[in-house]
Amino acid sequence: MIRSPVIARRELSSYFYSPIAYVAMTLFLLACGVAFWDDFRPGQPVAMRNIFEWMVWLLVFVIPVLCMGLLAQEWSTGTIETLMTAPVGESDVVLGKFLGALGFFLVLISPTLIYLILLSLYGRPDFGPILSGYLGIVLVGALFISVGLFCSSLTRSQVVAAVSASAVLFLITIVPWWLSSKAALSPTWRAVAEQGVFIRYTDFAKGVLDTGNLVFFVVLTAVFLFLTIKVLESRRWK
Amino acid sequence: MIEVSQLTKRYGQTLAVDHISFEVPKGRIVGFLGPNGAGKSTTLRMLTCYLPPTSGGARINGYDIFHQSTQVRENLGYLSENVPLYTEMRVQEYLDFRGRLRRMDRATRRKRIEYVLERCWLTNVRKKLIGHLSKGYRQRVGLADALLHNPAVLILDEPTVGLDPTQIRETRKLIKDLGGDHTLLLSTHILPEVEAVCDSTIIIAGGRIVAQGSPDELRASRRMQARVLVECRAPALEVETALSRVNGVGRVEILSNGEADGQYVTAAIRAKDGCDVREEVARTVTQNGWPLREIRLEHATLEEFFVQVTANQAVAQQQEGGAA
Numbered sequence: 001m002i003r004s005p006v007i008a009r010r011e012l013s014s015y016f017y018s019p020i021a022y023v024a025m026t027l028f029l030l031a032c033g034v035a036f037w038d039d040f041r042p043g044q045p046v047a048m049r050n051i052f053e054w055m056v057w058l059l060v061f062v063i064p065v066l067c068m069g070l071l072a073q074e075w076s077t078g079t080i081e082t083l084m085t086a087p088v089g090e091s092d093v094v095l096g097k098f099l100g101a102l103g104f105f106l107v108l109i110s111p112t113l114i115y116l117i118l119l120s121l122y123g124r125p126d127f128g129p130i131l132s133g134y135l136g137i138v139l140v141g142a143l144f145i146s147v148g149l150f151c152s153s154l155t156r157s158q159v160v161a162a163v164s165a166s167a168v169l170f171l172i173t174i175v176p177w178w179l180s181s182k183a184a185l186s187p188t189w190r191a192v193a194e195q196g197v198f199i200r201y202t203d204f205a206k207g208v209l210d211t212g213n214l215v216f217f218v219v220l221t222a223v224f225l226f227l228t229i230k231v232l233e234s235r236r237w238k
Numbered sequence: 239m240i241e242v243s244q245l246t247k248r249y250g251q252t253l254a255v256d257h258i259s260f261e262v263p264k265g266r267i268v269g270f271l272g273p274n275g276a277g278k279s280t281t282l283r284m285l286t287c288y289l290p291p292t293s294g295g296a297r298i299n300g301y302d303i304f305h306q307s308t309q310v311r312e313n314l315g316y317l318s319e320n321v322p323l324y325t326e327m328r329v330q331e332y333l334d335f336r337g338r339l340r341r342m343d344r345a346t347r348r349k350r351i352e353y354v355l356e357r358c359w360l361t362n363v364r365k366k367l368i369g370h371l372s373k374g375y376r377q378r379v380g381l382a383d384a385l386l387h388n389p390a391v392l393i394l395d396e397p398t399v400g401l402d403p404t405q406i407r408e409t410r411k412l413i414k415d416l417g418g419d420h421t422l423l424l425s426t427h428i429l430p431e432v433e434a435v436c437d438s439t440i441i442i443a444g445g446r447i448v449a450q451g452s453p454d455e456l457r458a459s460r461r462m463q464a465r466v467l468v469e470c471r472a473p474a475l476e477v478e479t480a481l482s483r484v485n486g487v488g489r490v491e492i493l494s495n496g497e498a499d500g501q502y503v504t505a506a507i508r509a510k511d512g513c514d515v516r517e518e519v520a521r522t523v524t525q526n527g528w529p530l531r532e533i534r535l536e537h538a539t540l541e542e543f544f545v546q547v548t549a550n551q552a553v554a555q556q557q558e559g560g561a562a
Contacts, residue, residue, distance in 0.1 A: 006338040010324070017326040078322035082383070085286045085318070086339045087311040235289070 003088045004096035011070070011100025023117035025108050030059050036115050046123035048115060052133040052205040056198055059137075059144055060173055064165035066104060067148025068158040070097045071228075076156040090232040094225055098149055100202075105141045109134075129207030136204025140197060140208075144169055146224035152235045153231040170225070173197040239264045239286065239421050240391060244294035245446075247280050254280045256445040257294060269436035270425040273548050277445040278318050278425045282395050285423070286316045299390050299486040301420075312340070315384035321376050327367030329360055329379055332368060333386060339388045340440040354382040357412065359405075373400035381409070391421045398431060410435050410448040429541045441544065443551035449543075454541055464537045466516055471496070472528035474503045482506060484522050486513035502531055 005235035015021045035054040050216050074080040083093060120124040144165075152158075176196025181186060185193065193199075239394035242264040243442055247255040255277040262268045272278050287307040295302060301309040302397045308507060315361045324332060330351060357363045358378040368379060377400050384392055395542060397413065414435050416422060426432060432439050433453050440450040449456055464502040470477065474495040483489045488508045496503040523530045 003339055003341070006335065008328075010335050014324065024350050077318055077325075078318070079324060080320050080322075081283070081288050082316075082322050082380075085288050085314070085316045086336065087308045088339060089308075147313060 003092040004099060005098025007088070007093060008099035008103065009010055009093045009096050010232075012103040015066075015100075016129070017068070017105040020081045021066060021104065024062050028058055028062045028108060032112055036112075040115070040118065044127045046119050047199050048119070048125075048130050048133055049205045051112070051115065052137060053198075053202065054174065055112075055137055056201050057136035059140060061143040061166055062108075063141065064148050064151070064162040064169065065151055066108075067145055067152055067165060069152065070101060070149050070155040071232075072161045072196070090229050094149065094153075094228045094232060098145060098225060101145045101149065102142055105145060106138070109137060109141070124146055126207070129205065132207050132209050133205045134214075135209075136201050139204075139214070139221075140201055141216050143197065143224070145220045146228070147220045150224045153228045158203040163168075169197075207218075239301075240298055240423055241297065242281075242285070242294075242296040245281065245284060245291050246293045247277070247284060247289065248292040254445055255284070255291075258442065258445070258447050259294075260440050260447060260450060262421055262423050264421050266424040266437045267413065267424060267435055269432035269439040270423055270442070271432055271439055272425075272429065272442040272545065273427065273428070276442045276548075278442065279287055279395055281442070282316075282318075282393050282423070282425055286318075286393055287311055294474045299393075308528055312387075313390050315387065315389035315392045317380045317392075317394040317397055319386045321380035323368045323376055323379060325367070328365055329368060329371070330355070330364040331537050332379065333382060333476045336383050336386055342387060342390055347502060350386055350388065354385045357385065358382040359408070374402060374405055377401060377558060378405075378409075381412075383512060385416075391423075392416065393423045393431070395425045397424065398426075398428065406431075409494070431456070438512075441547055443548040446551070448551050464510065464535055466533045467493075467536055468505045468507065468519055468523065468530070468534040469502050470523050470528040471501045472503055472523075472526065476526070477503050477528070478504055480522055480526055481507060484515060484518045486510050487520065488517045506536075 032051060032055060035051050038089075039048075039050050047112055074083065084090075116130060118126065147168050148161070148165040150169065152161040154164070155161050173196060176193040177198040178197060179193040180190060180196070196217075200216055203213055241263070243259045244257045245255060246253070246257050258277075258281065269328050270278055270281070277535075280289065284291045285298065285303060287310055289301055290304060295304055296308045297303070299313045300385070301313065303310050324335075328388070333351045333354065335348060336352065342350065355364055358381050360375070360378055360382055363375055368376060373378070373498065377397070381394070381397060384394065394413070398409050401409060410431065413422065413424065417435075417437070423433075424436065438450065438452045439450050439456060448467075468477075468481070474492050476491055478490050481487060484507075488510045491508075492508045493504040493506050494502075507515060507519060514535075516535065520530065520533055523533075
């Protein structure tokens with residue numbers, strides 16, 4: 001895995017040549033701005049909880065677009081052959097692409113720090129929940145990227161990669177949240193529904209740091225990265 | 239050096255590469271020749287560790303392609319068939335990325351990038367986006383990448399495709415220069431290329447090796463002797479009979495009977511083994527008083543040989559299919 005930083009660096013810089021990344025970034029920041037505008041008025045609590053929760057919803061659609069090309073494009077243009085005939089392993093490639101996308105994700109959310117400045121200019125925000133909220137957002141981002149990367153490894157088509165990643169994220173984030181709000185749900189199903197990403201995330205937004213939640217995100221991210229490595233290796237089994 | 243033994247690749251029911259074995263000694267340039275779909279690219283992909291073999295194996299510079307794939311890839315430069323490159327990168331930036339992937343340190347990287355940029359005539363486009371380059375330039379970027387780490391073994395899949403005639407000449411010269419220090423395996427279906435640069439040739443068809451040896455050996459092996467072409471003004475029939483009687487002449491074939499070309503007849507003469515019949519032929523023609531326009535010795539081309547062996551292979555496979 002020594003070579004993954006080299007690949008990560010290349011991935012990160014290639015985002016800045018991609019119009020789709022800019023479009024996704026613009027839409028994400030616009031939507032966040034609208035949500036913040038709604039929160040940023042006299043009488044509202046000086047917090048970012050709403051905007052954090054709003055971000056998770058947006059990321060369900062934004063991250064698949066950012067990740068769709070990571071491997072699908074390598075397959076379709078054939079650059080995977082050039083890449084894999086250099087002395088790099090599958091795990092170098094997967095980890096490198098993951099870190100590159102995570103880097104761009106940090107760039108994507110960093111302008112939202114302006115909200116923090118605005119809040120502290122006009123009020124006294126409680127920094128604890130904001131900090132844990134950002135930690136949570138980064139963890140959610142990492143998980144979503146690993147799902148997006150996995151979907152991108154399965155197909156040559158970027159559109160298929162983006163749509164399927166969005167579908168998976170919708171299924172693990174929004175569907176459980178919607179289910180858990182139903183009153184007539186059996187206790188077993190309720191327990192399953194509460195494993196949803198969105199419900200797990202709300203703790204972070206509230207300022208609650210729970211080891212269970214941390215483990216949940218880290219393990220799930222690792223599982224998808226592992227699966228992606230296996231998909232890359234699978235060309236050897238054919 | 240490259241040692242290949244019983245290398246086989248099967249895709250489902252199709253046998254793409256069928257137990258091939260060959261060797262490329264250190265410092266030699268070997269041409270890997272075959273019609274489309276013969277299994278050339280598949281073989282090269284197995285040698286470069288991109289695809290694993292179904293059975294059999296190979297060693298590159300002493301390293302096993304299956305068990306020591308990292309070492310193999312460290313010692314290998316590969317130019318793949320369609321030269322896939324990251325189009326959003328600049329030429330120099332791309333080479334720098336490839337150098338980092340190969341863990342070359344900063345100073346070596348800088349030195350080698352300058353060297354390959356110059357060697358592959360890329361200095362004037364070093365700051366350009368690869369996506370904006372023409373096919374010929376991209377081909378050279380791929381070649382520069384293959385040479386970057388000065389590998390012991392170079393595997394080039396159709397290195398001159400898409401280049402203009404000057405660039406083809408220059409690239410062949412470059413490849414010839416690389417031989418000696420580097421071991422080269424060069425796939426192509428351009429026959430003059432093989433004759434121009436390769437020390438020896440391996441011809442594959444239908445996943446099997448159908449012939450191997452130096453271009454001269456290949457020609458000799460099929461008794462594709464040189465022929466003498468004669469152009470003179472005379473009735474075709476008379477030319478044929480007169481020339482057949484010349485000492486040492488094996489067979490005479492009339493290529494054009496002179497109706498189209500002001501009554502000039504073109505005859506192709508195959509001599510018996512080791513005879514140079516030109517003098518005798520010229521004498522016969524002048525004795526008959528026929529105006530002689532040209533007499534010329536034509537060497538058999540590798541192309542004829544290639545067409546012949548690959549056609550034989552196709553026939554053999556059809557018969558096999560019929561029997562099974």
